[in-house]
Amino acid sequence: MSEIPLVQLLTPEGERVTHPEYESTLGKDEIFGMHRDMTIIRRLCNEATSLQRQGQLALWAPLQGQEAAQIGAGRALQPMDFTFPSYREHGIAWCRGIPPEKWLRLFRAVDHGGWDPQQYRHSVPTIVIGNQALNAVGYAMGVQRDGAEEATMVFFGDGATSEGDVNEAFVWAGSFDAPIVFFVQNNQWAISEPTVRQSKIPLYRRAEGFGFPGIRVDGNDVLAVHEVTKRALAHAREGGGPTLIEAFTYRMGAHTTSDDPTRYRIDADVEVWKHRDPLERVKAYLVRQHQVPASEFDATSAEADALAAKLREDVLAMDSPDPLSIFEYAYADVHPLIEEGKRDMIELGVGGGAH
Template sequence: MTHTLTPAADQATDIDDLARLLTPDGERISDPDLDRWIEGIDADTLRGLYRDMAIARRADAEGIALQRQGQLGLWAPAQGQEAVQIGTARACRDDDFLFPSYREVGVVITRGAKPADTVMAWRGEELSTYDPYDLNMAGMQIIIGAQSLHATGYAMGIQRDGGDQVAVAYFGDGATSQGDVNEAMVFSSSFRSPVVFVCSNNQWAISEPVTVQAKFPIAGRAPGFGIPSLRVDGNDVLACLAAMRWALDNARRGRGPVFIEAVTYRMGPHTTSDDPTRYRSKDEVESWKRRDPITRLEAYLRAQELLDDDFVAQVQADADRYTAGMREAALGAVTRAPLTVLDNVYAEPHRGLDEQRTRFAAYLDGFEAAS
């Protein structure tokens, strides 16, 4: 199902030539490649997609608030990217293994993470992340693109074990300029390993627009490695679900890796240390607000009489409970003394570590003297 690419200098940002099932107004349309992958989808599944996206957005807002209040060191906002995160994650089986980047809060929540799991790592606390084998998901990766290699290696292990699970690597458009992602595609293609690469093209790699690093659609790179690809509307959760079901089926049948480019938009800053008003226009942001993934699905569900105010209120209550847990975990965290960062580095005493401890203690004492 490799998407046809038209040679044109502005194709990297073309949002009209995308596979989709819902228009920005929430109208259901047909796509010959995607339709069959959501045949028979029921009302509970559709409402579940809405619920997951709403909770993910609320959790994202809470993470930003906690960082602004000094409770977290950093947060990577994900507003606007809920459809690709929820749609693809919901398509996966529980025994598939996912490798998220630092922005996939929706994926983390969908896989069953507890509220504390979403915030403690951003505080830098000891033993702060979830157990990867509880969720079948690696820890959120801060090194750009590194998780693509991890996913490929894991997929090769699946092959050797004779399993039918699939590894999934999530990364942004900026990561496709990293060697790691390209090396991962070389290995996965050569060994036909069961891995799905999900690229969330949110238009901006920090302050660099996607047009600087890609004059043509990113999905067009994968076929050069022998990997089928699809360019999908990343703000359409139904399209993301369908595309991921196709990709997983392809990988699970032993046909090798698949690449999905989900074209979406980062509504907020790259991280809470970033000011996006310095490099993008208000008009650009406003134009993407009209393509909001949650209001799009809500419009469709209301038109089908599958969503009412009572259900929306229940979802809001669920989101409030989840984010209250995030806040409780952050406010109740007990941070260990700074010197303990050097504990348990080695199993046996180490002279070099003792020297570091002495220097670090002197550095910390300098703050007390200054006060």
């Protein structure tokens, strides 16, 4: 792996290791639960890829390889915390309790969002790279002004760290001690651009320059990610200010279903990372340390298959929205051009089931 220090509590071989500052207190059931989470989101992600290949989705952004980063972080959140995702945070959405078919509405191109962000405490997806970092800091400043003990967490990738908005978000967060956790999943690739193109120094070290702590964690180690995130969230809730967590991981699949990674990266690298699979190490650990029988893993797989079948069913049943619905939330208040547009569509016989 890298020479740079990173927090790891579970090796790729499934061995528990100690860290001077971080120790996981999770028991067998919780760890098994995280393995279940990771199994399910991997399975759902594969189903979504198939659905895209079969013409049922316009696009899909797979998360293979990043399951531990997302489940570890997602399971560290408290219910009242608020999260700001990019468009690949399916694992976080899962942890926030958002039904999988809602994640796919965006990719089915029937919606730009898909869920009620207040209900799930998980904002709508942000596709413009890095925009959400500033939005999240602003939200955290609101939490701060409310005197609430809530943390805000924002997700983005290594590519986003080059965006002005992310750097401005660091400035704001540092300057105002915003109760926020920046969670960058360094999956090594921004489509075809390697991380070294974004930064000459490890990403977590950026934080120092903005005046708050940064830490690199083994993004394929769900225990370490969970522990590091839990600590950073608590730090934020307690008024300690922001933290930058760099989850060092690898995007095993393509950037999206429209991408062809074989054009810019070599199989050997991917092979190396296959041995660091986030699911396998947990399974090995559970089998070895807690004697979890194969049947329990089989049950998880069956559950994942069932969820995938349900997802397929839900996606296939997902119709185009009523064209008139485009006017519904363009503005909060009455707007003459919206009324005019609606009238025009109706007069042309569009919408209201006529489509």
